Amino acid sequence: MSDIGSGDEGSSSQKYQGMEQGSEYDSGQQGQMEQELATKMLQIQSKRFYLDVKQNRRGRFIKVAEIGADGRRSQIFLALSTAAEFRDHLSTFSDYYSSLVAVSVVGPPNPDNVPEDGKLKSEMMIKDNRRYYLDLKENSRGRFLRVSQTITRGGPRSQVAIPAQGMIEFRDALTDLLDEFSTDEHAYKPDLPEGRHMHVDNKNFYFDIEWLCVEPATSEDGSVKTRKTQRLLSQEFF
Helix, strand or coil, X not given: CCCCCCCCCCCCCHHHCCCCCCCCCCCHHHHHHCEEEXXXXXXXXCEEEEEEEEEECCEEEEEEEXXXXXXXXXXXXXXXXXXHHHHHHHHHHHHHHHHHHHHHHHCCCCHHHCCCXXXXXXXXXXXXXXXXXXXXXXXXXXXXXXXXXXXXXXXXXXXXXXXXXXXXXXXXXXXXXXXXXXXXXXXXXXXXXXXXXXXXXXXXXXXXXXXEEEEECCCCXXXXXXXXXXXXXXXXXX
Protein backbone atom coordinates (compact mmCIF):
# COMPACT_ATOMS: atom_id res chain seq x y z
CA MET A 1 0.00 0.00 0.00
CA SER A 2 1.43 3.35 -0.99
CA ASP A 3 1.33 6.47 1.12
CA ILE A 4 -1.09 8.10 -1.28
CA GLY A 5 -3.60 5.30 -1.03
CA SER A 6 -3.52 4.50 2.68
CA GLY A 7 -6.20 5.30 5.26
CA ASP A 8 -9.27 4.05 7.07
CA GLU A 9 -12.33 3.18 5.02
CA GLY A 10 -15.91 4.28 5.44
CA SER A 11 -18.53 6.87 4.60
CA SER A 12 -22.10 7.66 5.59
CA SER A 13 -23.54 9.00 2.36
CA GLN A 14 -24.74 6.99 -0.62
CA LYS A 15 -22.33 8.95 -2.78
CA TYR A 16 -19.49 7.04 -1.09
CA GLN A 17 -21.28 3.70 -1.56
CA GLY A 18 -19.97 2.41 1.76
CA MET A 19 -20.63 2.09 5.46
CA GLU A 20 -19.72 4.73 8.01
CA GLN A 21 -16.88 4.20 10.44
CA GLY A 22 -17.75 5.69 13.84
CA SER A 23 -15.90 8.65 15.27
CA GLU A 24 -16.29 11.26 17.95
CA TYR A 25 -17.87 13.56 15.41
CA ASP A 26 -19.90 11.15 13.34
CA SER A 27 -20.96 7.88 14.94
CA GLY A 28 -23.57 5.33 14.03
CA GLN A 29 -25.65 6.17 17.10
CA GLN A 30 -25.72 9.87 16.22
CA GLY A 31 -26.43 9.32 12.53
CA GLN A 32 -30.20 9.73 12.93
CA MET A 33 -29.71 13.18 14.54
CA GLU A 34 -27.20 14.41 12.00
CA GLN A 35 -27.74 16.90 9.20
CA GLU A 36 -25.64 17.39 6.10
CA LEU A 37 -25.64 21.13 5.42
CA ALA A 38 -23.47 21.30 2.31
CA THR A 39 -21.04 19.28 0.25
CA LYS A 40 -18.35 19.95 -2.34
CA MET A 41 -16.74 17.42 -4.65
CA LEU A 42 -13.23 17.87 -6.04
CA GLN A 43 -11.59 15.76 -8.73
CA ILE A 44 -7.82 15.97 -8.23
CA GLN A 45 -5.89 13.73 -10.59
CA SER A 46 -7.30 10.21 -10.16
CA LYS A 47 -8.95 10.94 -6.82
CA ARG A 48 -12.28 12.34 -5.70
CA PHE A 49 -12.60 14.33 -2.50
CA TYR A 50 -15.87 15.14 -0.75
CA LEU A 51 -16.00 17.99 1.77
CA ASP A 52 -19.19 17.64 3.79
CA VAL A 53 -20.36 20.21 6.33
CA LYS A 54 -22.39 18.35 8.95
CA GLN A 55 -24.19 19.26 12.13
CA ASN A 56 -25.21 17.14 15.11
CA ARG A 57 -26.16 17.88 18.71
CA ARG A 58 -22.58 18.96 19.49
CA GLY A 59 -22.18 21.45 16.67
CA ARG A 60 -20.87 21.69 13.13
CA PHE A 61 -17.87 19.92 11.65
CA ILE A 62 -16.40 18.99 8.28
CA LYS A 63 -15.87 15.47 7.06
CA VAL A 64 -13.18 15.08 4.39
CA ALA A 65 -13.54 11.85 2.43
CA GLU A 66 -11.08 10.61 -0.19
CA ILE A 67 -11.94 8.00 -2.83
CA GLY A 68 -9.04 6.65 -4.84
CA ALA A 69 -9.07 5.33 -8.40
CA ASP A 70 -9.32 1.79 -7.02
CA GLY A 71 -12.37 2.69 -4.91
CA ARG A 72 -10.47 2.72 -1.63
CA ARG A 73 -12.02 5.17 0.83
CA SER A 74 -10.51 7.15 3.70
CA GLN A 75 -11.72 10.06 5.77
CA ILE A 76 -10.92 12.51 8.54
CA PHE A 77 -13.08 14.85 10.63
CA LEU A 78 -12.35 18.50 11.41
CA ALA A 79 -13.99 20.91 13.82
CA LEU A 80 -14.62 24.19 12.00
CA SER A 81 -11.87 25.94 13.97
CA THR A 82 -9.45 23.15 13.01
CA ALA A 83 -10.58 23.37 9.39
CA ALA A 84 -9.75 27.09 9.41
CA GLU A 85 -6.27 26.36 10.76
CA PHE A 86 -5.84 23.62 8.16
CA ARG A 87 -6.85 26.06 5.43
CA ASP A 88 -4.07 28.42 6.49
CA HIS A 89 -1.55 25.58 6.52
CA LEU A 90 -2.62 24.65 2.99
CA SER A 91 -1.52 28.09 1.81
CA THR A 92 1.88 27.67 3.48
CA PHE A 93 2.39 24.18 2.08
CA SER A 94 1.33 25.31 -1.38
CA ASP A 95 3.85 28.17 -1.33
CA TYR A 96 6.57 25.74 -0.29
CA TYR A 97 5.58 23.31 -3.02
CA SER A 98 5.68 26.12 -5.60
CA SER A 99 9.24 26.94 -4.52
CA LEU A 100 10.23 23.32 -5.09
CA VAL A 101 8.67 23.37 -8.55
CA ALA A 102 10.53 26.59 -9.39
CA VAL A 103 13.84 25.00 -8.41
CA SER A 104 13.15 21.90 -10.52
CA VAL A 105 12.49 24.11 -13.56
CA VAL A 106 15.95 25.62 -13.24
CA GLY A 107 17.65 22.24 -13.10
CA PRO A 108 17.02 18.53 -12.59
CA PRO A 109 15.88 17.52 -9.09
CA ASN A 110 18.58 16.31 -6.75
CA PRO A 111 17.52 13.01 -5.10
CA ASP A 112 20.01 13.67 -2.31
CA ASN A 113 17.82 16.56 -1.14
CA VAL A 114 14.88 14.25 -0.38
CA PRO A 115 14.91 12.77 3.17
CA GLU A 116 14.80 9.00 3.53
CA ASP A 117 11.23 9.10 4.83
CA GLY A 118 10.19 11.30 1.92
CA LYS A 119 9.00 14.15 4.16
CA LEU A 120 9.67 17.60 2.71
CA LYS A 121 7.76 19.71 5.25
CA SER A 122 5.68 18.88 8.34
CA GLU A 123 3.27 20.61 10.72
CA MET A 124 1.00 19.50 13.56
CA MET A 125 -2.40 20.72 14.76
CA ILE A 126 -3.96 19.94 18.16
CA LYS A 127 -7.67 20.19 18.90
CA ASP A 128 -8.98 18.89 22.24
CA ASN A 129 -7.96 15.21 22.36
CA ARG A 130 -7.12 14.95 18.65
CA ARG A 131 -3.87 15.54 16.81
CA TYR A 132 -3.44 16.13 13.11
CA TYR A 133 -0.13 15.56 11.35
CA LEU A 134 0.46 17.35 8.05
CA ASP A 135 3.31 15.94 5.97
CA LEU A 136 4.27 17.08 2.50
CA LYS A 137 5.90 13.97 1.09
CA GLU A 138 7.51 12.70 -2.08
CA ASN A 139 7.67 9.17 -3.43
CA SER A 140 7.92 7.49 -6.81
CA ARG A 141 4.36 8.55 -7.64
CA GLY A 142 4.90 12.24 -6.95
CA ARG A 143 4.41 14.79 -4.21
CA PHE A 144 1.39 14.87 -1.93
CA LEU A 145 0.16 16.22 1.39
CA ARG A 146 -0.71 13.47 3.85
CA VAL A 147 -3.12 14.54 6.63
CA SER A 148 -3.32 12.06 9.52
CA GLN A 149 -5.76 12.24 12.43
CA THR A 150 -5.15 10.48 15.76
CA ILE A 151 -7.08 10.40 19.03
CA THR A 152 -4.94 10.64 22.17
CA ARG A 153 -6.98 8.14 24.14
CA GLY A 154 -6.40 5.45 21.52
CA GLY A 155 -8.07 4.26 18.37
CA PRO A 156 -7.04 3.81 14.75
CA ARG A 157 -5.25 6.50 12.78
CA SER A 158 -7.17 7.84 9.81
CA GLN A 159 -5.65 9.80 6.96
CA VAL A 160 -6.15 11.28 3.53
CA ALA A 161 -3.55 12.20 0.93
CA ILE A 162 -4.01 15.26 -1.29
CA PRO A 163 -1.92 15.50 -4.49
CA ALA A 164 0.31 18.54 -4.14
CA GLN A 165 -0.99 20.09 -7.36
CA GLY A 166 -4.48 20.20 -5.85
CA MET A 167 -3.73 21.92 -2.55
CA ILE A 168 -4.86 25.37 -3.75
CA GLU A 169 -8.11 23.99 -5.19
CA PHE A 170 -8.71 22.13 -1.93
CA ARG A 171 -7.99 25.26 0.12
CA ASP A 172 -10.39 27.38 -1.95
CA ALA A 173 -13.21 24.85 -1.56
CA LEU A 174 -12.61 24.70 2.19
CA THR A 175 -12.61 28.50 2.38
CA ASP A 176 -15.99 28.70 0.64
CA LEU A 177 -17.53 26.31 3.17
CA LEU A 178 -15.98 28.08 6.15
CA ASP A 179 -17.16 31.48 4.95
CA GLU A 180 -20.72 30.19 4.77
CA PHE A 181 -20.96 27.99 7.85
CA SER A 182 -18.31 28.99 10.37
CA THR A 183 -19.84 30.95 13.28
CA ASP A 184 -19.14 30.95 17.01
CA GLU A 185 -22.73 29.91 17.65
CA HIS A 186 -22.15 26.56 15.94
CA ALA A 187 -18.62 25.91 17.15
CA TYR A 188 -18.04 22.24 17.87
CA LYS A 189 -18.31 21.40 21.58
CA PRO A 190 -15.84 18.90 23.06
CA ASP A 191 -16.80 16.17 25.50
CA LEU A 192 -18.27 17.47 28.76
CA PRO A 193 -16.02 17.35 31.84
CA GLU A 194 -16.78 14.87 34.58
CA GLY A 195 -19.32 15.83 37.25
CA ARG A 196 -18.12 17.20 40.58
CA HIS A 197 -19.40 16.74 44.13
CA MET A 198 -19.15 18.95 47.21
CA HIS A 199 -20.55 18.48 50.74
CA VAL A 200 -21.50 21.64 52.70
CA ASP A 201 -23.19 21.40 56.10
CA ASN A 202 -25.94 18.83 55.67
CA LYS A 203 -26.25 19.16 51.89
CA ASN A 204 -24.63 17.43 48.94
CA PHE A 205 -24.03 19.55 45.83
CA TYR A 206 -23.59 17.82 42.47
CA PHE A 207 -22.13 19.95 39.68
CA ASP A 208 -21.76 19.42 35.97
CA ILE A 209 -21.62 21.72 33.00
CA GLU A 210 -25.40 21.88 32.59
CA TRP A 211 -27.06 20.97 35.86
CA LEU A 212 -26.88 21.58 39.62
CA CYS A 213 -28.55 19.00 41.85
CA VAL A 214 -29.15 19.86 45.51
CA GLU A 215 -29.90 16.91 47.78
CA PRO A 216 -30.36 17.49 51.56
CA ALA A 217 -29.01 14.59 53.57
CA THR A 218 -32.16 14.59 55.74
CA SER A 219 -35.14 16.87 56.22
CA GLU A 220 -36.29 18.29 59.54
CA ASP A 221 -38.74 15.41 60.10
CA GLY A 222 -36.04 12.85 59.39
CA SER A 223 -37.25 11.85 55.92
CA VAL A 224 -35.16 12.04 52.75
CA LYS A 225 -36.43 14.59 50.27
CA THR A 226 -36.45 14.19 46.52
CA ARG A 227 -33.47 15.73 44.75
CA LYS A 228 -34.18 19.16 43.30
CA THR A 229 -32.61 20.05 39.99
CA GLN A 230 -32.18 23.37 38.22
CA ARG A 231 -30.29 24.39 35.09
CA LEU A 232 -27.16 26.51 35.44
CA LEU A 233 -24.88 28.27 33.00
CA SER A 234 -21.57 26.50 32.59
CA GLN A 235 -19.50 29.65 33.09
CA GLU A 236 -20.65 29.92 36.67
CA PHE A 237 -18.55 26.89 37.56
CA PHE A 238 -15.92 26.36 34.85
